[in-house]
Amino acid sequence: MSLTPAEVRNVAQLARLDLTDAELTAMTRQLGSILDYVARLQQLNLDGVEPLAHALEVHNVFRDDEPAPSLPVAEALANAPDRRTRGEGEQFYAVPAVLDTEA
Amino acid sequence: MIERSASDLLASLSKGDISAEALTGQFLQAIKQREPDVRAFLHINEAGALQQARAVDAKRKRGEPIGLLAGLPVAIKDVLCIKGQPTTCGSKMLQNYRPPYDAHVIERLRGADAVLIGKTNMDEFAMGSSTENSAFQVTANPWELTRIPGGSSGGSAAAVAACEAPLSLGSDTGGSIRQPAALCGVVGLKPSYGRVSRYGLIAYASSLDQIGPFAHTVADAALLLEAIAGHDRRDSTSVDKSTPPYSKNVEEPVKPLVIGVAREYFLEGLDAEVEKAVRAALKVYEGLGAKVQEISLPHTPYAVATYYLVATAEASSNLARYDGVHYGHRTPSQPSPAAGGGQGGGRLIDMVKRSRGEGFGAEVKRRIMLGTYALSSGYKDALYVRALKVRRLIREDFDKAFGGCDVVMGPTTPTAAFKAGEKANDPLAMYLSDVYTISGNLAGIPGVSVPCGFTASGLPIGLQIQAAPFEEEKLLRVARMYERATDWHMRRPKLA
Numbered sequence: 001m002s003l004t005p006a007e008v009r010n011v012a013q014l015a016r017l018d019l020t021d022a023e024l025t026a027m028t029r030q031l032g033s034i035l036d037y038v039a040r041l042q043q044l045n046l047d048g049v050e051p052l053a054h055a056l057e058v059h060n061v062f063r064d065d066e067p068a069p070s071l072p073v074a075e076a077l078a079n080a081p082d083r084r085t086r087g088e089g090e091q092f093y094a095v096p097a098v099l100d101t102e103a
Numbered sequence: 104m105i106e107r108s109a110s111d112l113l114a115s116l117s118k119g120d121i122s123a124e125a126l127t128g129q130f131l132q133a134i135k136q137r138e139p140d141v142r143a144f145l146h147i148n149e150a151g152a153l154q155q156a157r158a159v160d161a162k163r164k165r166g167e168p169i170g171l172l173a174g175l176p177v178a179i180k181d182v183l184c185i186k187g188q189p190t191t192c193g194s195k196m197l198q199n200y201r202p203p204y205d206a207h208v209i210e211r212l213r214g215a216d217a218v219l220i221g222k223t224n225m226d227e228f229a230m231g232s233s234t235e236n237s238a239f240q241v242t243a244n245p246w247e248l249t250r251i252p253g254g255s256s257g258g259s260a261a262a263v264a265a266c267e268a269p270l271s272l273g274s275d276t277g278g279s280i281r282q283p284a285a286l287c288g289v290v291g292l293k294p295s296y297g298r299v300s301r302y303g304l305i306a307y308a309s310s311l312d313q314i315g316p317f318a319h320t321v322a323d324a325a326l327l328l329e330a331i332a333g334h335d336r337r338d339s340t341s342v343d344k345s346t347p348p349y350s351k352n353v354e355e356p357v358k359p360l361v362i363g364v365a366r367e368y369f370l371e372g373l374d375a376e377v378e379k380a381v382r383a384a385l386k387v388y389e390g391l392g393a394k395v396q397e398i399s400l401p402h403t404p405y406a407v408a409t410y411y412l413v414a415t416a417e418a419s420s421n422l423a424r425y426d427g428v429h430y431g432h433r434t435p436s437q438p439s440p441a442a443g444g445g446q447g448g449g450r451l452i453d454m455v456k457r458s459r460g461e462g463f464g465a466e467v468k469r470r471i472m473l474g475t476y477a478l479s480s481g482y483k484d485a486l487y488v489r490a491l492k493v494r495r496l497i498r499e500d501f502d503k504a505f506g507g508c509d510v511v512m513g514p515t516t517p518t519a520a521f522k523a524g525e526k527a528n529d530p531l532a533m534y535l536s537d538v539y540t541i542s543g544n545l546a547g548i549p550g551v552s553v554p555c556g557f558t559a560s561g562l563p564i565g566l567q568i569q570a571a572p573f574e575e576e577k578l579l580r581v582a583r584m585y586e587r588a589t590d591w592h593m594r595r596p597k598l599a
Contacts, residue, residue, distance in 0.1 A: 003476075008472070011472055011475050011476045011479065012472065014475050014479060015419060015459075015471050015472055015475040016423070016426075016452070016455050016456050016459055017456060017459050017460050017463070017468055017471060017472070018456040018457050018459065018460030018461075019460060019468070020460075023465075023468070026465075027468070027469065027472060030469060030530055031469070031472060031473060031476070033531060034411065034473060034530065034531060037407075037408060037411075037531055038408040038411060038412055038486070038490075040404070040405060040408050041405060041408050041409065041412075041489050041490060041493055042489075044402075044405065044493060044496070046489065046492040046493070046496075049492040049493075049495055049496060050492070050495060051488055051491030051492050051494070051495065052491055052492070052494045052495035052498055053310060053491055054310050054340075054547075055296045055297075055310065055498065055545070055546055055547020055548075055572070056296060056297050056340060056342065056547060056572075058340065060339075061336075061339040063336065071203055071204070075203040076203065078201070078203060079199075079200055079201065079203075079429070079430035079431070080428070080429060080430060081427060081428070081430075081431070081432070081433035082433065093428050093429065095428055095451050095454070096436045096449045096450055096451050096453075096454050097449075097450055097451065098450070098451045099450075
């Protein structure tokens with residue numbers, strides 16, 4: 001199974017990864033050979049086999065809804081690359097514009 | 104002193120032959136001497152470790168109750184969060200990250216009065232089999248410094264092998280504890296999925312990741328597992344089962360013992376010296392009265408392919424959290440005249456893409472890409488869902504095997520440690536070094552690698568033993584039987 005550079009670029013967009021042209025070329029080749037290898041799964045007859053997403057029986061685990069202290073805001077934001085403080089000392093994450101502002 | 108087992112050291116500590124402070128000092132000294140060669144550590148917690156050790160000594164002196172690991176230094180893979188200490192996951196993405204909380208296993212170690220001596224090197228985000236994917240340094244195999252220690256927990260394996268710490272913790276998603284343990288000549292155990300809480304373990308593939316111990320001996324691994332195992336409400340997949348007293352029961356041999364040997368583990372790709380050592384180990388068990396029988400795990404040839412779809416799919420989702428906003432690396436935005444210039448210019452999505460493009464290394468990007476592709480519209484059924492179906496067949500292979508035998512044995516790895524750089528540009532060849540360990544993660548079963556010999560050139564070889572889910576106790580007892588009959592685990596590499 002081979003991938004075209006355009007397909008790889010599309011996957012990179014879905015994955016939110018900036019790739020250089022050199023990375024794109026290498027990735028196209030490497031993903032192609034990995035996909036060739038995993039193609040061996042097509043040899044198996046899997047009719048009637050249920051997917052196994054988890055080795056354990058997974059079930060919802062509920063707990064009582066009891067209020068408890070949360071991580072203080074200052075600690076939660078301590079690792080943010082860009083954080084700001086507003087008037088009353090309220091802290092928040094700062095990000096670039098989400099939408100195009102040129103329009 | 105530093106070459107002794109953790110159990111031996113614990114005896115000396117409790118008799119008062121040595122203080123925890125002096126012992127920690129000796130390991131810190133060994134780290135200073137050996138790190139220029141071995142490079143197992145990313146961060147050495149010197150002041151903190153000595154302070155913890157003094158606190159344990161004071162507790163002992165006052166006659167207060169003390170924990171299971173009182174005064175023993177433990178090295179921690181840098182994938183585990185320690186409050187306020189660097190926790191990089193081997194990635195530039197988390198180079199400056201300081202977690203605001205301790206992982207569950209770290210809380211347990213503190214409760215057991217262990218000394219947290221430092222954080223160890225690893226493949227970035229635990230993706231790799233040689234520790235060469237670390238963004239910071241390449242760790243050497245203590246037995247032969249030009250060779251890799253295995254991975255992804257290569258730093259933790261090398262730290263114990265080099266006697267820089269008597270115990271360490273790693274994580275295992277496709278073999279990342281057992282494979283480096285085999286290549287470094289130490290004991291490494293991956294518990295059953297659900298035995299140890301993953302709270303505070305930086306996620307790679309959540310349905311496969313599990314934390315486990317490295318040690319010089321099986322008894323030491325039992326001790327460390329006992330300290331970290333058990334239910335934690337913050338990880339809903341951690342199982343609410345009581346933890347057996349592994350360290351006490353480990354001395355009890357399993358009799359009668361039926362050992363299954365999968366014929367699929369002895370096919371192409373297995374090095375002749377590794378095969379010879381493993382066959383000799385099986386003879387040792389026969390000498391101890393065990394019955395060795397050939398079994399089949401017919402879907403073994405599909406395990407690596409299955410793993411690389413399941414694990415990368417989960418990784419692509421888990422690593423979506425690194426967005427340059429909440430924590431981790433951020434590429435400064437390009438000034439945009441339309442946004443008034445200066446900081447905050449450019450679009451959010453471009454900042455996210457650039458931050459991830461810069462912050463992640465090549466292997467991490469490759470796996471995110473593969474996982475994203477495997478989950479993308481039009482390919483999900485043919486790739487991801489198909490892999491989950493094969494995962495069930497792999498699990499059923501083991502269920503059948505454990506219906507007729509107590510444990511499954513074979514080589515941990517197809518070859519001994521390879522040279523640094525040898526497989527760095529061939530991702531697929533690197534993936535195949537995990538061929539015997541990967542199916543254990545897919546099935547969720549426990550497995551341990553124990554030293555079982557050396558190649559002619561002096562590189563360690565590991566015997567892998569696997570058991571049914573939650574049968575760690577049996578696994579440890581079986582492994583200990585071999586250890587008592589052999590002395591491979593007594594050997595130490597020659598270092599500065």
